Amino acid sequence: MTEEKLNTSGLEIPKELENVIQLTTLDRIYNWSRRNSVWPMMFGLACCAIEMICTAASRYDLSRFGMEVMRPSPRQADVIIVSGTVTKKMVPQIVRLYNQMAEPKYVISMGACANGGGPFKEGYSVVPGIDKFLPVDVYIPGCPPTPQALLNGLITLQKKIDGESISKVRWYQKNVEEGIPIPVLGPDLMDPRQYDDISRFGRIQSPEIVDDDHIKNEELDENDTGVAS
Amino acid sequence: MNDPVDSFMNFDLISRYPGLVKKDQRTGYSGYIVEADCLVQFARAVRDELGFDYLSMITAADYYPDDLMDVIYLLYRTTGGPGILFKVQVSRLDSKVPSLSSIFAGAELQEREVWDMYGISFEDHPDLRRILLWDGFEGHPLRKDWKEPLFEEDSKPYKDRWPAGKHKRQEDLNPFKNNVSYPIGFEPEHFSSNNEKALYDALNKTSGNLNGSLKTDQIIVNLGPQHPSTHGVFRMAALLEGETIIDLKPVMGYLHRSHEKIGERNTFLQNMPYTDRLDYISSMSNNFGYALAVEKLMAVTPPERAEYIRVIMAELTRISSHIMTTGFLLNELGAMFTPSLYALEERELILDIFEEVSGSRMMCNYFRFGGVVRDISDSVIEKIRKLVFNRLPRKIDELDRYLTHNEIVRLRTEGVGVLTADEAAAYSAGGPLLRASGVPYDVRKAEPYSIYDRFKFDVAVRYHGDIYDRYLVRLDEMRQSIRIIQQAIHDIPSGPVMTGKSQYQPKVPAGEAYGRVEGPKGELGFYIVSDGKQNPRRYHVRAPSFINLTALSEMSKGEKVADVIAILGSIDIILGEVDR
Numbered sequence: 001m002t003e004e005k006l007n008t009s010g011l012e013i014p015k016e017l018e019n020v021i022q023l024t025t026l027d028r029i030y031n032w033s034r035r036n037s038v039w040p041m042m043f044g045l046a047c048c049a050i051e052m053i054c055t056a057a058s059r060y061d062l063s064r065f066g067m068e069v070m071r072p073s074p075r076q077a078d079v080i081i082v083s084g085t086v087t088k089k090m091v092p093q094i095v096r097l098y099n100q101m102a103e104p105k106y107v108i109s110m111g112a113c114a115n116g117g118g119p120f121k122e123g124y125s126v127v128p129g130i131d132k133f134l135p136v137d138v139y140i141p142g143c144p145p146t147p148q149a150l151l152n153g154l155i156t157l158q159k160k161i162d163g164e165s166i167s168k169v170r171w172y173q174k175n176v177e178e179g180i181p182i183p184v185l186g187p188d189l190m191d192p193r194q195y196d197d198i199s200r201f202g203r204i205q206s207p208e209i210v211d212d213d214h215i216k217n218e219e220l221d222e223n224d225t226g227v228a229s
Numbered sequence: 230m231n232d233p234v235d236s237f238m239n240f241d242l243i244s245r246y247p248g249l250v251k252k253d254q255r256t257g258y259s260g261y262i263v264e265a266d267c268l269v270q271f272a273r274a275v276r277d278e279l280g281f282d283y284l285s286m287i288t289a290a291d292y293y294p295d296d297l298m299d300v301i302y303l304l305y306r307t308t309g310g311p312g313i314l315f316k317v318q319v320s321r322l323d324s325k326v327p328s329l330s331s332i333f334a335g336a337e338l339q340e341r342e343v344w345d346m347y348g349i350s351f352e353d354h355p356d357l358r359r360i361l362l363w364d365g366f367e368g369h370p371l372r373k374d375w376k377e378p379l380f381e382e383d384s385k386p387y388k389d390r391w392p393a394g395k396h397k398r399q400e401d402l403n404p405f406k407n408n409v410s411y412p413i414g415f416e417p418e419h420f421s422s423n424n425e426k427a428l429y430d431a432l433n434k435t436s437g438n439l440n441g442s443l444k445t446d447q448i449i450v451n452l453g454p455q456h457p458s459t460h461g462v463f464r465m466a467a468l469l470e471g472e473t474i475i476d477l478k479p480v481m482g483y484l485h486r487s488h489e490k491i492g493e494r495n496t497f498l499q500n501m502p503y504t505d506r507l508d509y510i511s512s513m514s515n516n517f518g519y520a521l522a523v524e525k526l527m528a529v530t531p532p533e534r535a536e537y538i539r540v541i542m543a544e545l546t547r548i549s550s551h552i553m554t555t556g557f558l559l560n561e562l563g564a565m566f567t568p569s570l571y572a573l574e575e576r577e578l579i580l581d582i583f584e585e586v587s588g589s590r591m592m593c594n595y596f597r598f599g600g601v602v603r604d605i606s607d608s609v610i611e612k613i614r615k616l617v618f619n620r621l622p623r624k625i626d627e628l629d630r631y632l633t634h635n636e637i638v639r640l641r642t643e644g645v646g647v648l649t650a651d652e653a654a655a656y657s658a659g660g661p662l663l664r665a666s667g668v669p670y671d672v673r674k675a676e677p678y679s680i681y682d683r684f685k686f687d688v689a690v691r692y693h694g695d696i697y698d699r700y701l702v703r704l705d706e707m708r709q710s711i712r713i714i715q716q717a718i719h720d721i722p723s724g725p726v727m728t729g730k731s732q733y734q735p736k737v738p739a740g741e742a743y744g745r746v747e748g749p750k751g752e753l754g755f756y757i758v759s760d761g762k763q764n765p766r767r768y769h770v771r772a773p774s775f776i777n778l779t780a781l782s783e784m785s786k787g788e789k790v791a792d793v794i795a796i797l798g799s800i801d802i803i804l805g806e807v808d809r
Contacts, residue, residue, distance in 0.1 A: 144592070184417075
């Protein structure tokens with residue numbers, strides 16, 4: 001990595017004070033310190049977790065980026081690396097963990113399964129992509145992504161952090177965000193945000209109305225544009 | 230499949246149970262068909278009088294649209310030799326089978342899996358709950374008439390992709406734009422979820438007071454599914470008194486990715502990369518098991534060079550898996566990450582070889598039916614030679630020197646999590662877990678596959694059945710694997726690596742086959758039923774990690790919470806294989 005210059009003010013600092021004084025913006029110093037101490041949560045799901053471990057080990061050495069401190073507790077973590085297939089049985093726990101993380105928090109979706117279901121997308125017990133529930137910051141392709149790819153994803157996250165402004169970030173805004181509603185395991189996975197849709201389609205497909213194809217199709221079409229989340 | 234009992238003795242099972250037991254006459258099938266009424270007596274006779282004391286596999290197969298499901302049992306002797314296969318046929322509408330868990334303790338989790346996937350209920354089962362899915366899930370997914378939400382067609386390749394080439398995304402057709410579906414008339418507002426209740430009820434059934442007169446409270450503690458030492462998303466619900474485990478239930482399914490359902494839609498060859506993702510740190514040996522099973526059906530054998538390459542790759546996999554397990558076991562004992570770093574360093578060198586021969590570090594997808602996908606170059610052989618003649622033996626000795634006589638390691642592991650030889654066989658434990666308990670059962674010797682009968686190696690065995698012995702067995706096995714690779718590197722001939730032409734759509738004749746290998750975790754088997762079409766009718770994985778967990782509860786009882794973590798580490802589970 002190249003030597004980073006914190007001094008962005010453009011003002012000239014006397015030569016003898018160069019190692020002592022830096023003039024910079026608040027955003028720059030705030031982001032600089034955050035991006036170099038991103039602590040991931042110690043949380044592995046599937047095959048990608050093994051590559052995550054390899055990335056933390058000596059050959060690829062995550063600690064070059066200040067990220068070697070894997071925290072088992074979500075309260076102390078800055079980034080959750082969703083490393084593997086997200087199943088319906090697991091997703092309530094993942095959402096709960098995400099809600100428990102302190103702001104600022106980031107989500108990295110690692111590997112094909114977390115991005116969009118990957119090879120297991122068609123499976124009955126698989127959530128096709130963690131972005132159905134969590135706001136993903138960086139997607140890393142691969143099955144599994146190599147350690148180099150994961151490092152590239154983490155550097156991309158650092159770039160994203162660099163671009164943030166302290167006055168605009170969501171966690172300093174007045175309106176406090178509610179956590180993401182935790183999905184419920186019913187006859188199938190239920191997203192509380194979709195309860196209206198679920199009971200609506202439940203009614204449509206109930207035996208009395210199901211013969212009337214016209215109504216059914218109309219309702220379906222309306223949903224195509226309106227309710228997609 | 231060879232009939233194991235034909236070649237055996239004049240012990241006539243059929244005339245012993247007249248009208249209740251008959252031979253399986255379907256083409257390509259073998260074994261016996263047993264009436265449900267006499268299943269328990271039959272199994273007991275097979276165990277006690279014929280000596281088949283190791284219940285290897287229980288699974289089922291659905292023959293929809295016929296009103297017929299097979300429940301399949303496969304037993305072996307721990308002294309070696311071929312196994313005995315028998316089936317119970319049940320109706321799809323009213324499917325009940327007596328449970329074998331009173332005879333074979335190892336049946337417990339496997340019967341729960343069959344109940345979960347097929348809805349076949351096992352009478353007198355001690356704890357029949359869903360295992361991979363959650364209580365309240367709608368339907369039994371491996372039944373052939375059960376359709377998943379993103380169902381498209383019964384078999385691949387789907388017509389809209391080939392030959393039509395106009396792909397429609399299936400989730401765009403789903404009203405929720407997601408991989409979900411709900412029963413007709415379902416009202417989520419009135420739904421109240423209590424899918425954990427059955428688990429806690431089952432735990433609370435056990436109540437014992439350890440302290441005699443002193444009255445204490447018992448609490449239930451959940452370890453996992455997000456826990457740093459559960460190797461992924463495994464969960465244990467433990468009933469504690471103080472810090473002592475009174476009862477423990479493994480809870481799994483957090484990584485259940487519909488492997489078998491997808492496998493039954495895939496063509497035979499398409500399943501090969503999926504097997505990589507079962508036990509994702511030993512993909513080569515998963516490939517091996519699946520290739521053997523399908524090769525049995527196709528009746529092809531790979532050429533000599535391919536056999537050698539296969540053995541070399543499978544043994545390298547074993548070393549990389551065991552060395553990683555050893556490192557992580559130390560993690561579990563509290564030596565956070567430093568020993569793992571030593572282990573991972575060696576594993577990287579083996580992964581380099583895998584990457585060079587197959588193109589991928591972890592998901593190798595290297596084996597094909599009748600060979601391997603491409604030849605290995607001389608430079609790779611040279612690399613392997615350097616590794617197995619020089620570096621790896623030194624590194625294993627180094628691990629040995631640092632750990633084996635380490636006082637803390639010995640105090641924490643000796644006499645903890647003991648499984649006796651009888652228990653280990655009864656619980657269907659496999660691999661290092663079984664061999665550390667004093668049962669020298671190794672598929673490579675018990676029923677040699679591929680060319681393992683040509684190599685000189687010993688079956689590693691230890692006799693105390695505790696965590697320490699499991700660690701020692703793994704060390705011994707790595708040394709034996711190095712011995713095998715050294716011989717294979719010396720003898721490897723030149724020549725083709727594939728029998729016949731490589732093809733996308735191999736013709737697989739109808740019938741059933743079971744192929745098994747000694748994977749790093751234990752006996753890894755693939756049970757495949759083909760009906761002559763391009764995709765298997767039944768594709769079942771006998772997952773050693775999953776079946777080894779049956780004994781977890783027994784090993785943990787009476788131990789402390791901290792020891793359970795170490796016991797789990799010594800079983801060496803990989804969640805991709807446990808949950809499939």
